[in-house]
Amino acid sequence: MLLVLVGIALLFEAIGWSVRGASFLFNGQRLLVMVLQVSIIGLLAIGMTQVILTGGIDLSSGSVVALSAMMAASLAQTPSARAVFPALTDLPFVVPVAAGLATGALAGLVNGSLIAYTGIPPFIATLGMMVSARGLARYYTKGQPISMLTDGYTRIGEGARPVVIFLVTALVFHVLLRHTRYGKYTYAIGANPQAARVSGIRVNRHLLRVYTVAGLLAGLGGVVTSARAASGQAGMGVSYELDAIAAAVIGGTSLSGGVGRIAGTVIGTVILGIMTSGFTFIGLDAYIQDIVKGAVIVLAVVADRYRHRASHV
Amino acid sequence: MQYLLEVEGVRKAFPGVVALDGVSLQVRPGTVHALMGENGAGKSTLMKIIAGLDRPDAGRVTLRGRAAMIHQELHLMPPMTVAENIWIGREPLTRLGLIDHRALDRRTVELLAGLHLDIAPGERIAEMTMARRQMVEIARAVSYASDILIMDEPTSTLSEPEVDQLFGIIADLKARGSAVIYITHKINEVFRIADEVSVMRDGRMIGSAAADSMDRDRLIAMMVGRELTQLFPKDNTPAARVALSVSGLSSRGTFADVSFDVRAGEIVGIAGLVGSRRTEVAETLFGLRRATAGEIRIDGVPVEIDSPATAITHGMAFLTEDRKLSGLFLPLSVQENMEVTALSGGFVHMGFVRQRQLMAACGALAATLRVKTPDLFEPVQHLSGGNQQKVLVGRWLLTSPRILILDEPTRGIDVGAKAEIHRLISGLAAGGAAVIMISSEMPEILGMSDRVMVMREGRVAGMLDRCDANQIDLMRLAAN
Numbered sequence: 001m002l003l004v005l006v007g008i009a010l011l012f013e014a015i016g017w018s019v020r021g022a023s024f025l026f027n028g029q030r031l032l033v034m035v036l037q038v039s040i041i042g043l044l045a046i047g048m049t050q051v052i053l054t055g056g057i058d059l060s061s062g063s064v065v066a067l068s069a070m071m072a073a074s075l076a077q078t079p080s081a082r083a084v085f086p087a088l089t090d091l092p093f094v095v096p097v098a099a100g101l102a103t104g105a106l107a108g109l110v111n112g113s114l115i116a117y118t119g120i121p122p123f124i125a126t127l128g129m130m131v132s133a134r135g136l137a138r139y140y141t142k143g144q145p146i147s148m149l150t151d152g153y154t155r156i157g158e159g160a161r162p163v164v165i166f167l168v169t170a171l172v173f174h175v176l177l178r179h180t181r182y183g184k185y186t187y188a189i190g191a192n193p194q195a196a197r198v199s200g201i202r203v204n205r206h207l208l209r210v211y212t213v214a215g216l217l218a219g220l221g222g223v224v225t226s227a228r229a230a231s232g233q234a235g236m237g238v239s240y241e242l243d244a245i246a247a248a249v250i251g252g253t254s255l256s257g258g259v260g261r262i263a264g265t266v267i268g269t270v271i272l273g274i275m276t277s278g279f280t281f282i283g284l285d286a287y288i289q290d291i292v293k294g295a296v297i298v299l300a301v302v303a304d305r306y307r308h309r310a311s312h313v
Numbered sequence: 314m315q316y317l318l319e320v321e322g323v324r325k326a327f328p329g330v331v332a333l334d335g336v337s338l339q340v341r342p343g344t345v346h347a348l349m350g351e352n353g354a355g356k357s358t359l360m361k362i363i364a365g366l367d368r369p370d371a372g373r374v375t376l377r378g379r380a381a382m383i384h385q386e387l388h389l390m391p392p393m394t395v396a397e398n399i400w401i402g403r404e405p406l407t408r409l410g411l412i413d414h415r416a417l418d419r420r421t422v423e424l425l426a427g428l429h430l431d432i433a434p435g436e437r438i439a440e441m442t443m444a445r446r447q448m449v450e451i452a453r454a455v456s457y458a459s460d461i462l463i464m465d466e467p468t469s470t471l472s473e474p475e476v477d478q479l480f481g482i483i484a485d486l487k488a489r490g491s492a493v494i495y496i497t498h499k500i501n502e503v504f505r506i507a508d509e510v511s512v513m514r515d516g517r518m519i520g521s522a523a524a525d526s527m528d529r530d531r532l533i534a535m536m537v538g539r540e541l542t543q544l545f546p547k548d549n550t551p552a553a554r555v556a557l558s559v560s561g562l563s564s565r566g567t568f569a570d571v572s573f574d575v576r577a578g579e580i581v582g583i584a585g586l587v588g589s590r591r592t593e594v595a596e597t598l599f600g601l602r603r604a605t606a607g608e609i610r611i612d613g614v615p616v617e618i619d620s621p622a623t624a625i626t627h628g629m630a631f632l633t634e635d636r637k638l639s640g641l642f643l644p645l646s647v648q649e650n651m652e653v654t655a656l657s658g659g660f661v662h663m664g665f666v667r668q669r670q671l672m673a674a675c676g677a678l679a680a681t682l683r684v685k686t687p688d689l690f691e692p693v694q695h696l697s698g699g700n701q702q703k704v705l706v707g708r709w710l711l712t713s714p715r716i717l718i719l720d721e722p723t724r725g726i727d728v729g730a731k732a733e734i735h736r737l738i739s740g741l742a743a744g745g746a747a748v749i750m751i752s753s754e755m756p757e758i759l760g761m762s763d764r765v766m767v768m769r770e771g772r773v774a775g776m777l778d779r780c781d782a783n784q785i786d787l788m789r790l791a792a793n
Contacts, residue, residue: 180664181656188653191642198601198639199653199708200625258644 001252001267004300008271012278019282030277032160038273039162040065040221040237042266044244045251046173047217049265052248053177054210055190055257056115056122060129061218061244064107065237066137068222072100073146073232076153084146093152100223101216107133108215115211116204122211130241137234146232157228165224167266169217174262186210190257247272250300271300315377317342317460317492318363323372325358332358333369334516340461340509345483345493347503347524349536350513350727356496359513360463363494378460383450383467389438396421396434399453424456428482443470451482462486465496469725472586472753473788480506498727499754500529512536536728553577555613556747557716559598562607567593568771571607575716575747580738582762583751586791589768591751592634595718598749599631600624611716625654630714632705634721634751640705641693648689650704651675655711678707683733699730706737717741720751735761755784767791 009025016024025031035042044061051058074084076096083089107129114125155161177183185206188196197203221240226232251268253260275296279289318340325333333355340346350356361367362374364382389398396417397404405416421434430448438446447470454462468476483493483506495507503510503524511521512535519535555574562571568590575581583591596602598609600618609616611627618624621631633639642650652660652671660671675689682703686696693704702722709717719738723731738761742748752758758765765777767790774790 179666179668181661181666182664184649184653184656184666187645187649188642191645192639194639195633195642196653198599198621198631198633200622200657201653202620202622254644258642 001250001264001271001300001304004250004303005267005271005274008274008278008296012274012281015278015282024278024281030281032163034273034277035163035166035270036160037276038243038247038269039166040225041240041243041247041272042166042269043169043217043221043224044240045247045265045269046169046262047214048241048244049248049251049253049260049262050173050177050186050210051122051214052245052253052255053186053190053257053260054207055193056207056211057126057245057255058108058111058211058214058218059123059126059241060107060111060133061214061221062237062240062242063130063133063137064104064215064218065222065225065240066234067107067133067140068100068103068219069226069232069236070137070140070146070222070234071103071232072096072153072223073149073226074140075099076149076226077146078148078150080148083148084141090150093150093156096153097156097223100226101219104219104222105212105216107218108212109208111215112208112211116207134234140234143234145234146226147230149226149230154227154230157224157226157230162224162228165220166269169220170262170266177262182206182209187258190259192258243272246297250297252304268300271296315342316340316375317377318380318494319373319375320359320363321373321375323359323362323369323374325355325362325367325369331516333362335372336513336516336518338511338518338521340492340494342460342492343487343490344508345487345495345506347495347497347507347510348513349497349500349503349510349532350519354513354727355516356513357465360465360494360496363461364463376461379457380461380463381454381457381459382463382465383454384465389446389450389453391437391439393438394434395425395432395436395438395441395449398438398449399424399456424452428452428455428485429478444472444475447471448475448478451479455482455486459491461492461494463494463496466498466725467495468497468499468502473791474586476502498725498731500532501756503527503532504529533728556611557598557749558610558613560608560610562594562597562609563605564593564597564602565605567602568597568768571768571773573766573773573776575749577715577745577747578742579763580742580748580750580761582758582765583749583768584753584755584758584765584787584791585768585774589791590771591768592720593771594768595631595720595749595751598624599629599718601631622657625657625712628712628715629718630654630709630712630716631718632709632720632722634724636698636701636705636725641701643692643694645693646690647679647684647686647693647696647704648672648675650693651678651689651707651711654708658712674711675707678710679704682707682710682737697727697730699726702726702730702734706734710741714746716747716749718749718751721753722750723752723754723757755787759784759787 012024016022047061048058075088075091077083077089079089111126111129114120115122177186185201188201189203189206193203225236247268248260248265250271251264253265275293316339320336320338323333323336336359348356360382362369364380399421400417405413407413418434425432430452432445432448447467451467467479471479486493497503507524509521510524510527512519514536554577556577557575560572563569571594573581585591593602597604600620600623609618616627652675655671656666660667672689679689684703685700693701723734738748750761759782763779765782765787767774767787769791777786
């Protein structure tokens with residue numbers, strides 16, 4: 001996958017020189033923006049990776065971003081007549097951050113409970129949450145955006161901070177998945193849930209945790225998004241879950257479960273970012289950008305399949 | 314007489330391994346040709362080439378007629394009916410080009426009646442037992458009216474009366490002039506039905522001979538390449554205190570009133586035909602199913618086992634009968650497959666896995682069990698069946714269990730690995746473990762067990778002591 005990333009980068013570099021007469025890669029500002037615009041997708045993709053590792057899917061993460069952004073923003077306002085909670089303004093930034101994370105975790109807990117204890121497929125459970133969370137985000141302020149946020153809160157989204165949050169989270173989850181019991185159980189359940197149960201893993205309990213953690217990361221995504229935009233809007237994060245799935249899958253995570261790594265997902269995320277930046281850089285029409293992006297997602301996975309088939313007799 | 318099939322000097326290599334090396338084989342019409350060999354000997358590759366599913370790199374295959382194959386793993390579509398499964402892709406059509414369901418059913422009834430099978434065309438595969446599914450698979454292969462029928466371990470899911478039924482079908486096919494290539498690990502079957510037998514090892518044909526010129530010891534020696542003196546090395550270990558006591562265990566609608574004791578150091582075999590509910594009893598003991606009545610005591614103390622996790626904390630281990638379905642984590646490595654049961658124990662500190670210690674423990678076990686693998690990072694799916702089974706045994710040995718439940722511990726694995734697993738089980742019993750072993754192979758049950766509990770239709774039909782257990786008594790209790 002790293003090869004695909006380097007390949008795409010060099011392609012843009014070559015096109016850049018021939019079309020624009022400028023370097024694509026050797027521009028610090030552009031590289032920062034490139035990762036910055038996919039940092040939120042990246043956070044969701046990390047949560048998505050561990051969900052997909054168990055053999056599941058989380059369609060709700062984009063909507064949960066919006067709901068968490070609204071909840072967090074409503075507790076991060078400066079005093080004004082139009083504040084959502086006029087009595088609760090100028091709170092220290094940890095309060096809205098905690099509210100955003102808790103909202104996400106709660107949504108994830110609901111997803112996990114439905115999946116673990118009613119036995120409905122993850123696709124359906126999280127589809128329901130996707131629709132309801134988005135509705136709740138709109139209902140919360142009757143569709144009005146929440147603005148005038150405290151400096152303490154908006155500072156979270158300033159400069160390169162979202163990138164740092166994304167990369168630190170990635171590192172934490174890399175360690176979590178490779179070196180802890182939590183991670184090993186996640187892989188085992190995805191590889192064979194029945195065998196996992198026989199081996200003494202309390203599968204339902206673990207699935208509950210995995211979906212809750214995925215929700216928590218979507219909540220973090222909501223906090224960072226609203227801090228960066230200095231507002232909470234119910235339309236935030238639309239279709240982010242699909243980009244997150246794409247990032248995980250491009251990074252080598254298998255939708256059938258048990259196969260995938262956080263490092264791959266980070267690379268998958270950067271590939272999505274590099275394409276968006278690169279297309280803009282070479283001046284590709286916005287509509288055509290999407291057409292090409294869709295094709296690249298599929299091709300990347302096809303290429304990965306072939307590579308794996310070649311190595312397995 | 315002209316041969317129906319002639320294979321001459323066939324070679325087939327895959328990256329890194331020569332699967333077939335100059336293999337030759339001749340099959341006459343109207344005969345049953347048994348093909349034996351350890352797992353990984355090249356039997357399946359050879360059969361794929363004969364059935365035209367794969368091409369040889371060198372050599373010649375001359376087939377006078379058509380070959381059809383019955384796979385070891387069932388290739389049926391569970392949500393569809395028997396008739397739909399048998400004729401898939403060959404359905405009779407009406408004039409409008411739609412499927413002619415009446416003709417479809419009629420053909421199916423004719424086919425099944427011809428095979429003396431009591432199966433209705435409209436039954437759904439999903440609602441059938443494994444044994445009946447196997448019969449449908451066989452009927453499907455017969456429906457192609459092939460000249461050669463390849464059967465890969467067809468009896469592994471069948472019980473004794475069904476095996477008889479299958480052998481009846483094979484006799485019919487022979488009488489019609491068809492040939493059957495019969496892949497099996499069961500030596501008894503070879504002497505029951507085969508006219509000729511060929512043995513493969515490490516991609517080479519070791520030899521072919523008329524079955525009646527062979528004997529058991531010679532056949533085993535050809536398969537493993539060394540003289541084996543005893544197949545079931547059970548030492549008589551003195552049994553002491555009762556480790557596990559089961560009384561009146563019932564699961565409504567499944568089994569009832571199952572009572573038995575297992576002493577430390579004892580191997581209790583559970584015999585029974587398909588449908589005797591042996592596996593269900595084991596699953597209930599291990600917390601995979603709920604008991605509706607009865608009591609389980611471990612070391613004399615009544616215990617409530619509501620999940621496998623609880624069972625493991627009580628020192629129990631359960632090797633399930635279907636490796637792929639409920640045993641292996643196929644995409645994961647040998648290491649990851651073994652370590653999973655150890656993650657609830659001392660190898661984890663504050664949630665973090667002590668990887669180096671765990672690797673050392675798994676490495677040592679893999680060496681003791683003689684797992685053939687390049688290293689512990691090898692994906693378990695690349696290992697042969699016997700080695701996969703050893704990995705699963707290793708998984709349970711990591712928990713140092715005091716009560717082992719083994720469900721068909723040697724199903725579908727080669728003779729060499731089988732003997733090693735038998736030796737291991739005896740060793741564990743000698744070390745003081747209480748062992749419950751479910752097996753459909755009578756020689757295995759009789760050779761290994763101190764006592765044999767026979768089950769029939771969800772009830773205990775009898776308990777036999779090692780000294781007076783024999784195949785006839787056992788069969789009489791199981792079938793009645």
